[in-house]
Amino acid sequence: MADLQGAADAVRTAPVPCVADAPCADAVPLLSAPRERRLPNRRAALALAVLGAAALIAVVAAGLALAPEASRVDFASKALAPSGAHPFGTDWLGRDMLLRTVSGLAVSVVVGLSAAVASALIALALATAAALGPRWADAVVSWLIDLMMGIPHIVLLILISFALGKGFWGVAVGVALTHWPSLTRILRAEILQCRQSGYVAAARRLGASPPAIAWRHLVPYVLPQFIVGLVLLFPHAILHEAAITFLGFGLPPDLPAIGVILSEAMGYLSAGMWWLAVFPGLALVAVVMLFDLVGSSLRKLVDPHGAQE
Amino acid sequence: MARFVLGTIGRFVLLMLAVSLAVFVLVDLSPIDPLQANLGQAALLGMSDEKRAALAERWGAHTPWPERYAAWAGALAQGDLGTSLRYNQPVAQVIAERAGNSLALMGIAWVVSGVLGFALGVAAALRRGRRLDRAVRAYCFVLASSPTFWVGLLLLTVFAVGLGWLPLGFSVPVGKAAADVTLLDALRHVALPALTLSLTGVANIALHTRAKALDVMGSEWFRFARARGLSPARAMTRHGLRNLALPAVTLQFAQVAEIFGGSVLVEEVFSYPGLGQAAVTAGLGGDVELLAGIALVSAALVFAGNLTANLVYGLVDPRLRVSRATASARPPRGEGIARG
Numbered sequence: 001m002a003d004l005q006g007a008a009d010a011v012r013t014a015p016v017p018c019v020a021d022a023p024c025a026d027a028v029p030l031l032s033a034p035r036e037r038r039l040p041n042r043r044a045a046l047a048l049a050v051l052g053a054a055a056l057i058a059v060v061a062a063g064l065a066l067a068p069e070a071s072r073v074d075f076a077s078k079a080l081a082p083s084g085a086h087p088f089g090t091d092w093l094g095r096d097m098l099l100r101t102v103s104g105l106a107v108s109v110v111v112g113l114s115a116a117v118a119s120a121l122i123a124l125a126l127a128t129a130a131a132l133g134p135r136w137a138d139a140v141v142s143w144l145i146d147l148m149m150g151i152p153h154i155v156l157l158i159l160i161s162f163a164l165g166k167g168f169w170g171v172a173v174g175v176a177l178t179h180w181p182s183l184t185r186i187l188r189a190e191i192l193q194c195r196q197s198g199y200v201a202a203a204r205r206l207g208a209s210p211p212a213i214a215w216r217h218l219v220p221y222v223l224p225q226f227i228v229g230l231v232l233l234f235p236h237a238i239l240h241e242a243a244i245t246f247l248g249f250g251l252p253p254d255l256p257a258i259g260v261i262l263s264e265a266m267g268y269l270s271a272g273m274w275w276l277a278v279f280p281g282l283a284l285v286a287v288v289m290l291f292d293l294v295g296s297s298l299r300k301l302v303d304p305h306g307a308q309e
Numbered sequence: 310m311a312r313f314v315l316g317t318i319g320r321f322v323l324l325m326l327a328v329s330l331a332v333f334v335l336v337d338l339s340p341i342d343p344l345q346a347n348l349g350q351a352a353l354l355g356m357s358d359e360k361r362a363a364l365a366e367r368w369g370a371h372t373p374w375p376e377r378y379a380a381w382a383g384a385l386a387q388g389d390l391g392t393s394l395r396y397n398q399p400v401a402q403v404i405a406e407r408a409g410n411s412l413a414l415m416g417i418a419w420v421v422s423g424v425l426g427f428a429l430g431v432a433a434a435l436r437r438g439r440r441l442d443r444a445v446r447a448y449c450f451v452l453a454s455s456p457t458f459w460v461g462l463l464l465l466t467v468f469a470v471g472l473g474w475l476p477l478g479f480s481v482p483v484g485k486a487a488a489d490v491t492l493l494d495a496l497r498h499v500a501l502p503a504l505t506l507s508l509t510g511v512a513n514i515a516l517h518t519r520a521k522a523l524d525v526m527g528s529e530w531f532r533f534a535r536a537r538g539l540s541p542a543r544a545m546t547r548h549g550l551r552n553l554a555l556p557a558v559t560l561q562f563a564q565v566a567e568i569f570g571g572s573v574l575v576e577e578v579f580s581y582p583g584l585g586q587a588a589v590t591a592g593l594g595g596d597v598e599l600l601a602g603i604a605l606v607s608a609a610l611v612f613a614g615n616l617t618a619n620l621v622y623g624l625v626d627p628r629l630r631v632s633r634a635t636a637s638a639r640p641p642r643g644e645g646i647a648r649g
Binding site: 235246247 | 450459585592600604
């Protein structure tokens, strides 16, 4: 029995390649059949993407609706550890940490999402210019990418936030302006690949005009990558937003983003109020992972290389 | 060889020019009033208009920016980074004092995360689909989604506040004379920040190495080694690791920017007196010259990381040494090499 199991493993890890004229079933005895899945992969991916997006929208809606409630001060119940009435505990002003966390998440998601959209649009514009424009445009764009990647991201964010006088716009603009390099590289490569493909050459020979080629071939090719790239930019954007806010450059204290909550919590950790940092942080991690899940599910759906999986 | 050296120097100078110009423009855009930042609100209010005008003249507040940039860049070229407002010392001295702390922190984290990430990646690939693999991937996914500073806060809560094993912050014990600080003291203070940076730095390199190791295990020569009777682990150590080391080393050197960014956050959490903390103090306190100096130093550090990656290629892969000697100055691409 153990031998059989070992052999099955060997077959699974190092399958013998099928020779074209010999049927595979004869060459390799079937030692293990693939597990049956209850849900096809693609449908599962779609369901994950939709569920994830719905959960995020719910968080934002709840956060915006609860915002006034979240800043209500109640000195009668200050510095309480997590309990049934206050699942996340309360802070030193008696504010309920669950409400504060949800409304903070909403702020962070909105800032992160708008920044990701802006960055993705910049990436699209630059990638198009680099791939379809003159040679010097390509050189300029790739030099810009190198320059952006040559300064540590956080330092760049500090500089931009400093230039804009800190505060809300400092973070929003900083995060929006600094997340395009990696997506630009991907999109540029995609556009180039599409332009050199056989079907574009054929369309050109058939007399299609450049705008028609762009609309019929380029847009359907690049748009899915663009949308997936945009969603996957978001986790970076929200983490950097939280980081720069935590350092004190970002959102003002009256806008309770997660970064603000965590940086305020830092002063109370040594007093043993661990729940001030643990739960808001966990919630942020959950949201980031949710966005990542949505993005990777979407990528599974639109990526032609994985169409058979 | 000479071409390579000259080209590198040229690229470095160009980068420094671009970074200094970008930094200058950004700082110049800032709405923070230079007089108020330099003097403080109270002093500015109690001052006569003539005195204010004289000071503005002395600091060149009305000089057009190209002239000011030229003056600053000229001083930079001679090694004069200016004077820090917050620390009341030359910027170069502030940076030099703190660079040691930061480099120790980043160096430890860089080595630990690199070695650990590489080992985890290879192990996960060898045990693909098993519990170990799933654990490694879950760890990487969670850690990649966690803010570095939050991980730091958690470790601080557990090990410094809760258990009391390690100090809360700073790089040396409070109230101890500098001469009395032992190596053990320093290590105890750097432990938590370095642990934070290492734990979060592992994710990227582990996932990358895992993917590359799976590529290697699918290759024909790996299968041939297995067919000769080598166990997967044996085949991996004999034939796989050298191929995997190259992309891993590249990635780890390219991570220098990430680690620097992480160190800014971690230093702030642990009040660790390094470059990152100085950058935050400078940014919040309007200390323009220190902020610009640190931005330049960090860009130089990232450049050094990338350059080292290029040089290490040659050490790990003998084929590239030959091709470089035959005057091809193009940096090699990692993808082609893993296929052997």
